[in-house]
Amino acid sequence: MSEPGAAATGRGGGPGAPPDTALRELAAALRDTSSLICSLPGPVRVAPGPGTAPWTAAAGDVLDRLTGRLGLPGIEVVPDTAGLWAAEVAVGRRLALDASALAGAADAPLAGPVRAAYAGPPGEPVVLPAYDGTPLRAYAAGEPGRPAVLVVGACGMPVGLAAPWLRALSGTYRVLTWESRALFAPRAKAGLPPLLGYGLAEQSSDLLAILDGFGVAEAHVMGVCGGAPLALAAAAASPRIASLSLWHGDFELGGDAPKTDHQRDVAALLAKAGQGLPQAEGLYRLLRHPRSLAKLRPDVAHHLVHPYASPELLRRYGLLNGAIMTTDCRPLLAAVDRPVLVVTSPEDTTAHPDGSVHAARLLRRAALRWLPHGDHLTAFDAGPEPVRLAEEFLRAHTPGHAPDRPTARDRFGDRKGRS
Amino acid sequence: MTAPTHGVTDTARAARPADAATGDAVARALATHPAVAATTVRGPSGRRTAYVVPDPRHAPQLHRAAVAGAAALPAGLEWHEPADELRLAGVNRTESAFLYREIVTDRAYLRHGIALPDDAVIVDVGANIGMFTLHAARPRPRARVLAVEPVAELAAATAANAALYGLDVTVLACALGAVPGRAELTYYPGNSVMSGRYADAGEDLEVLRGYLLTGEGGGAGGQLDRLAAGRMAAERRGCAVRTLTEVAAEAGLDRIDLLKIDVEKAEADVLAGIDETLWARVRQIVLEVHDLDGRLARIVGQLRDRGFTVAHDQDPRLRLTPCHHVYGRRPDAHPAPRDPAPAGSPLVTARALGERLREHLARCAPDLPAPDRFVLVTEVPEEEEDVPGAASPTASRASSSRTAVFTEIWTEIFGPGSDRPDADFFDLGGDSLTAVRLLTLLEDRLGEEALAPDAVFTDGTFAGLAAAVEASGR
Known part of the structure; x- marks a missing residue:
């Protein structure tokens, strides 16, 4: 003892x-x-x-x-x-x-x-319905009524990975996020909800459903990694996205920009996993081996392995993230006319930085910023320099911070229903 | 090298007329891409190969790569593509990838304010295969580099790489020291970055173990020992030794914007061969220091005494080793322009070309199948027999061709020479994603269940996996 x-x-x-x-x-x-x-x-x-x-x-x-x-x-x-x-x-x-x-604290109360x-962030989830009825686990931090920022994380990642951004921005903004459809049980022991749709359009419409669920008319959307194409798709479809920031985005740009080995390998994995449960079971047998942790950052590995936790999760992840990684972003980039901050780093060996460079070229109102340091995962860490960059952009482009622009209510009030 | 004879099997030959027609149609579509001067597409589905002559006007670096690839490389060298934007000659793929990460990704020599003007004069001492030379000079066409490397194969690689990119690089195949003369050095072919005059197998093994223990995929115990020992097979070589003062005078260098030294424990000797006149011409210096017997403090003090502002750091992956980087700048040095931003999407590798052409094909002829691989050539082969790697009519039949396919894929992933029976998947740098790539490529060629997904964990050797692939076809 x-x-x-x-x-x-x-x-x-x-x-x-x-x-x-x-x-x-x-x-x-x-x-x-x-x-x-x-x-x-x-x-x-x-x-x-x-x-x-x-x-x-x-x-x-x-x-x-x-x-x-x-x-x-x-x-x-x-x-x-x-x-x-x-x-x-x-x-x-x-x-x-x-x-x-633990034994030393055995008598301490648990309450x-x-x-x-x-206590948040991220706090307890609220379950909001997607437009097709899929229950989505959503999170909010910061006072309601403040300018809204919606964080779109990487597909399949638990909220913990995006939580540093919620903590960093919730002092000034109403910060929202959610976890990918059909990859998380809405309640403990509830089981996974059915996968009703997995295309980029369905997934990006979840973003608008989250705004609806929290009663937010308009927001800045921050897309990180695979969240960047979702943010783009939502912005191309709806004027409710007032501005965007795309952090270390993983964009499918045809042959216009190179991809890393990692991107190619993950795309191959997803394609195979999405073929069916037998294929996902085979990959699961491979990926469950502890050796697969070797190259994962230890402090976030428990988030990164979530989509590989069971064969069925892996199959769904293959379909959902596969759609994100293979849908051509070029039409979306051409369609977005809102201000966009594009951020990458020459040290990102996961999502090729040239993808961000090319995306910024195709966007009409983009500012490309290079962070001198930072591999892909650091985009989720909300370190001082990225937060400074984000806040600077938000001050300039977020409703409530830009007095010469119409308010969110004014802008959204003209429109009927959701776009 | 890959086994070529699996290229056309009996089955493939039976399907040849249709394949030929498809190949011709694909070739016509590919030829409309500006990077393509000429092309032919051969082989059946699953092994369809596009032989591409790059256009010298629209893809000049690729064209040079094709020309260089057609010429025989010096013994011991092979072509590597550690990234989409870099093709280079190297001694082994693992080291090329390591050097790329250290020098290009981690910018090990361009930190702490070290920066280069457009017309930089650079002395790269311990150039190895010229990775830093390329990194520094490729974005700066007016840069001039004096690269010094005593190991003949590595010096040859540096020269080949400089020629490939048309850079102003003078390569000296000698060592630098305190006084001219001759010396013996130890060359580790499997671990060339640790080669040098003061190599000590036991000491170096400990450094390598330290690196492997902190590096990605670092293991422990017997596997680590096998991996480390496998890289430390050594050869003794003789080499000429010159002083930096001497070679700088010979090259007519009136300034050195950056003196980079990475010479595996001989750094103090190199510094001792610099006279006062030359010291005054050195604007910036970066060197790897092996902190043995207080050497780090001595060199830092020496540089400060000479008027440099000095900083030093240690890569976290090298924290169990004595290796540090020291950076010195003259305080009065004019701030150099920032490094050029990474180029948009330079077309210098067969891999990048393949991606562009697949996309091009999908756009302009979406009904046609994309080739399975792309090969750079200087002339379109006329006949099947002229095709690099084409099969002889007596090509082996199904069972041995499974092993041949596996061998080709294995060497495509891990590099030529990696198909030794005892070569281990993980020792070669494989990980779970690499395993998925191996599986996917195998299944593309041999059908589903060519290899059990977790086979790499049961017997991950080349021989074991090859046997499993062979058995799965019975």
Whole structure:
């Protein structure tokens, strides 16, 4: 049995940390991994954090109570990572279970940590209907009534990946986002909703459904990675998108711009996965191997592997993201006449920066900005320089910040229904 | 090299008239693209190959690449395409990819304010295959580079690459040191970037292990040891040693805008061969320093004493190694213009050409099938037998052709020479996405279930996977 002070050495913060710090951190980690935990077939197995004391029944009791309070399935703790699949290893790394720290906080009440885990951003999802009825898990941060920013993340990624942008901008804006259709259960233990449509048009119409659901007439749309084509498609279809920013966009431009090996390989993977469940099952057997984590950034790996958590998820991901990666963006780029900020970095080896360069050329009102550093994933990190760039653009182009422009209400008031 | 004899099997020959007609139609459509001077398309579906003569006016670099590709490269070199915008001669694909990432993607030598004017004079000491020379000079047609590399194969690669892009580069196949003379150096063909006069197999193995442990896909235990040891097979070579003062005078350099030194523990020797007159002409310097016995502090101090503003850093992937980069600038140096923005979409690789032509075909002849691969040539082959890689009439039949297809795909992914029986998928740099590429290419050629998706985890060697592909056809 560990002493209470042991909590300070592992999960649980430094000396003098409150006794429930370990619980707060674990509750936050469980929330952060909840989509993945709920999506994995069968019981989830995790190993304790490296270098921590052997797992104990007392620590297991705390973990069970906490998962129960968070509405999550039980988690089985195994001695080490041998025999675990990639997603389980990723969950285990994020949870970083420390038996000593948890046992030290065994008597602390759970209510506070659970409340803190649900506090945003991103907070609890609200379920909004897409135009075809598909339930979408959506999130909002920042005061209602402020100028709206809709963050469109990469297909299949849990909200945690986009959460830094929600945190960074919600002090000034009403920031909205949602998770890809039919890849997330609307409620714990509810199962995946049916995949009713997967084309770029259907997915981009979800963006407008989110605006409707939150009662937002007009918004700046921030498309990150695969979210960029969705943002473009929505802007081409609707004047409710007042301005756009496209961050490290992954654009299909025919042969006009090169693609990285990564883009080509992922496109091949998606094409195969989307062929059917047998093909997705074959790829799942390959991708579930822990070796597939080797090139993933450890702090976000639990988000990145979500679409690979089950064969059915992978099949749907193949169709949804496949549509995003293969739909020609050139007509969309030509159709958008709103101000657009296009951001990339020469260090992006995931989505070729020349794609952004070419996209900016085809847009009528685009400003291309190069970030000197930043690989693809850093686009989701909302670091100081990207946030400064985003805020500068938003100040210039967002309704409510630009006094010489009509207000959002004025602009939208002329139009009937949604566009 | 790839096995060519699988190109036409009996089945393929039976379908030949229809294939020929389709190939001719595809060739006519491709020929309307401005980058194409002439083309022919041969082979059946699944192995349809477009042989393309690039247009020297609209695709001059591709045309030079085709001409250079037609000429025999010096022994030990092969063509690599580490990125869509770069084709170059190198010694092995893994190192070309590593150098591209370090020099082009990570800009290892152009940080901390180091910048180059359009007419830069650059001395690239330890040029290896000339990756930095290309990176610095390709966007600056008025730049002049003196590249120094003692390993003959690497110097030859640098020269071939400079010629490919028409750059003003003088290559010296010698080492630089404190005094002229001769020396012995150790050349690691599988790990050329660590070759040098002061190579020490044990010490270098530890550095490599440190890099592999922190690098992507870094493993542990026996596999890591196999990977590291496999790259450390060494050869001893003799080479001439000259001083930088001497070669700079010979080349008539009245200024050096950037002196880049990466010579694997011989950096202090190179610096010792610079006299006071030449030091005054060096505007910027960047060097890799192996921090052995306090060398980093000594060199930093030495540069500061000579009036440079100095910074240094360490690539996180090298944190378990003693390797650091040191950057020195004269405080009075005029700020150089920013590096040119990355070019839009330069057409210099067969891969990039293939993408453009597939798109072109989809636009102008959407009903025609795109070729499965594109090969740069200087003349359109007239007859089937003239086609590079065309089959002999006695081409092997189905079972051995499965292995041949697998071999071709494997070497396409991992490079020529990677088809050794014990070559391991992961040791060669494969990952799960690479495995998907392997599967997809195999299934395109051999049909579904040519290889179990997770086979790379059960026996990931070339021999094991080849056997599995062979067995799946029975």
